[in-house]
Amino acid sequence: MRQFNQAYINGRFVPVHGETLIHSINPATEQVIGTTTLANRDDAKAAIAAAKRAQPSLGQTTKAERIDMLRALQAALLARADDIRDVSIEEYGGPVSRAQWVSQYASQCFARTADILTTYDFTQRLGDGVVHQVPVGVSALIVPWNSVAGTICNKLASALGAGCASVIKPSELSPWQTEVTAQALHAAGLPDGFFNILLGRGEDVGDELSTSADVAKISFTGSTQTGKLIARAAVDTMKRVSLGLTGKSASIVLDDADLATVIPQAVAAAFMNNGQACIAGTRLLVPRQRLEEVLLRVRAHVATLQVGDPHDPATAIGPLASQDQYERIQRYIRLGLEQGATLIAGGEGRPEGLDRGYYVKLTVFAQVRNDMTIAREEIFGPVLSILTYETDDEAVAMANDSVYGLQAYVFSANVARAQKIALQLQAGGVLINRSAIDPLAPFGGFKQSGIGRENGLYGLQAFLEAKSMVIG
Numbered sequence: 001m002r003q004f005n006q007a008y009i010n011g012r013f014v015p016v017h018g019e020t021l022i023h024s025i026n027p028a029t030e031q032v033i034g035t036t037t038l039a040n041r042d043d044a045k046a047a048i049a050a051a052k053r054a055q056p057s058l059g060q061t062t063k064a065e066r067i068d069m070l071r072a073l074q075a076a077l078l079a080r081a082d083d084i085r086d087v088s089i090e091e092y093g094g095p096v097s098r099a100q101w102v103s104q105y106a107s108q109c110f111a112r113t114a115d116i117l118t119t120y121d122f123t124q125r126l127g128d129g130v131v132h133q134v135p136v137g138v139s140a141l142i143v144p145w146n147s148v149a150g151t152i153c154n155k156l157a158s159a160l161g162a163g164c165a166s167v168i169k170p171s172e173l174s175p176w177q178t179e180v181t182a183q184a185l186h187a188a189g190l191p192d193g194f195f196n197i198l199l200g201r202g203e204d205v206g207d208e209l210s211t212s213a214d215v216a217k218i219s220f221t222g223s224t225q226t227g228k229l230i231a232r233a234a235v236d237t238m239k240r241v242s243l244g245l246t247g248k249s250a251s252i253v254l255d256d257a258d259l260a261t262v263i264p265q266a267v268a269a270a271f272m273n274n275g276q277a278c279i280a281g282t283r284l285l286v287p288r289q290r291l292e293e294v295l296l297r298v299r300a301h302v303a304t305l306q307v308g309d310p311h312d313p314a315t316a317i318g319p320l321a322s323q324d325q326y327e328r329i330q331r332y333i334r335l336g337l338e339q340g341a342t343l344i345a346g347g348e349g350r351p352e353g354l355d356r357g358y359y360v361k362l363t364v365f366a367q368v369r370n371d372m373t374i375a376r377e378e379i380f381g382p383v384l385s386i387l388t389y390e391t392d393d394e395a396v397a398m399a400n401d402s403v404y405g406l407q408a409y410v411f412s413a414n415v416a417r418a419q420k421i422a423l424q425l426q427a428g429g430v431l432i433n434r435s436a437i438d439p440l441a442p443f444g445g446f447k448q449s450g451i452g453r454e455n456g457l458y459g460l461q462a463f464l465e466a467k468s469m470v471i472g
């Protein structure tokens with residue numbers, strides 16, 4: 001059994017002062033695989049102090065020095081890619097194909113930011129003055145459990161590229177993935193304090209980061225509920241806040257779409273990352289006249305997707321990450337049934353033959369109305385709702401009838417027509433005829449799905465502050 005009781009502060013792995021113990025459970029076997037001692041507020045203060053000491057020297061690094069650091073991190077993460085893949089299977093239940101992708105993505109985040117820096121100009125002439133883009137300062141990077149190494153590396157790459165020292169707080173539910181990622185980052189040999197990492201609960205470590213006068217910026221990814229707490233806590237010290245939050249994304253299939261191609265893409269958009277994806281396209285909007293054909297194809301396609309052992313390369317969907325997640329999905333399936341939706345695949349309980357592990361059935365509801373709970377709330381598991389529309393305008397109105405606006409998908413044989421629809425959608429990103437995002441495109445939400453953008457150039461700029469100098 002593994003013990004996780006260290007934080008990474010000021011360039012060293014040190015024992016935490018907290019006393020709260022939690023167990024980690026392998027979601028495929030339900031066996032306890034580790035015990036974690038969580039950091040506490042004092043540990044958070046020590047991490048913030050280390051970042052504060054490091055900030056002046058990091059802030060003064062040249063572009064070439066930052067590029068060198070990013071390249072070193074890229075290589076260090078690549079060297080541990082197999083370990084990152086393996087722990088995201090063991091601790092999170094990610095199917096091997098997804099875990100493999102995450103393990104590469106973590107390293108590529110640093111490569112992309114290094115590439116962006118090579119052509120980025122930190123100064124710009126405007127009128128009589130010069131605008132300098134300067135680091136915003138010490139940054140707290142708060143990370144959820146559904147994409148640990150990738151989110152840590154993505155945020156850290158942008159923060160470092162901008163010259164910001166950071167304190168990283170991953171979810172307390174992912175100690176093993178955090179440990180391996182922290183070891184890989186440490187191996188890059190960056191100066192002490194440039195980044196610090198600790199695991200702790202939101203109510204103490206997270207709160208310390210959100211309220212400390214020594215933290216200038218919070219880059220948070222997680223639920224809208226927590227994002228609101230953070231934004232409120234952060235305003236007293238007027239921190240800059242980037243929030244990547246909850247989604248309830250719509251996939252619109254237009255009446256000209258080739259369903260043989262589109263339905264597998266739309267189902268992939270809904271069930272990616274075991275259904276635990278903020279950008280999951282869980283509301284599938286289809287033209288009423290094509291509903292029967294859609295149902296036949298969705299049912300047939302879902303039946304081909306293997307749920308099971310995440311180590312098996314043939315597995316499309318592994319277990320959910322925790323017992324809480326398992327129960328949450330069961331609750332939403334019951335709600336769908338109670339509110340009158342029609343089950344066309346899956347349902348309550350575990351899939352046949354899987355008696356242990358947090359496996360759920362791939363579930364699809366038809367006859368869903370947009371006012372049903374399953375169409376309004378983020379379920380965060382492999383549950384797809386199919387809704388019908390009569391006209392393109394109605395499809396747009398239904399897609400936009402949500403408090404969230406993270407991602408949307410449009411499928412059509414006519415790209416120009418799809419683009420016209422996409423322009424009307426209230427979402428931070430729209431994918432046309434594909435289900436994978438482009439990591440260089442700005443990523444973030446409209447409405448209650450967030451504030452600000454991450455990834456690529458926009459991600460870098462989120463850690464910069466404009467300082468204008470006008471000389472008389």
Ligand code: NAD
Nearest residue numbers: 143144145170171202206207222223226244245246247278
């Ligand atoms: P969560 O909001 O419960 O927790 C996220 C992180 O915030 C964790 O590290 C947690 O410890 C910390 N936290 C909790 N309370 C805090 C507080 N008061 N102050 C500071 N930090 C606090 O989210 P989760 O359950 O870990 O992740 C799932 C959610 O994240 C889903 O809603 C999903 O849609 C969302 N998500 C969004 C994106 C995006 O980019 N928009 C990406 C991935 C996940």
